[in-house]
Amino acid sequence: MSEPMNVTAVAERSGNWWAVEVPEIPGLFTQARRLDQVDGMVRDAARMLGREVGMVTVDPKLSEEDERMIDELLAARREATEARAKASRLTAGAVDALRGQGMTVRDVADIIGITPQRVSALANA
Incomplete structure (x- = not known):
């Protein structure tokens, strides 16, 4: 061989x-x-x-049409991943800012639309 x-x-x-x-x-x-x-x-x-x-x-x-479809799909996934990362950074910043103003965990949760547990986790991170 x-x-x-x-x-x-x-x-x-x-x-x-x-x-x-x-x-x-x-x-x-x-x-x-x-x-x-x-x-x-x-x-x-x-x-x-x-x-x-x-x-x-x-x-x-793959066919050109399928290649274009897959390229579009992968681009959309990349954009979604980037958007999720940006949303996470903005959420953490909002929690810090609002908690820094003396707002309660529950008030912050209601304002930004996440659970009080998530607010606490972000505030303690």
Whole structure:
């Protein structure tokens, strides 16, 4: 057997299957039902060709429309994560400011719309 090499498994939908090609190993083609099965299928196919692989990176190829949809989804998730982080910082600042003015935990909770327990946790952090 040859030295193990890291490879990229290019997977493209073909009906209900993922058709898989490994460009680093000419002639290595296989298929899998699910992306999580690609690694094992590539290793099996490589062994049949007398090759051993190290790490298998799965690269699913999607249509341009699907790629745009996924890009938009991931961007929205990033924005949501950033918005949550900003809201957390603003909440902590509001708790500090309002508690600093002598407001009760319950009043602060009512004003900013969180539980009194959360107000206490933020005030004690």
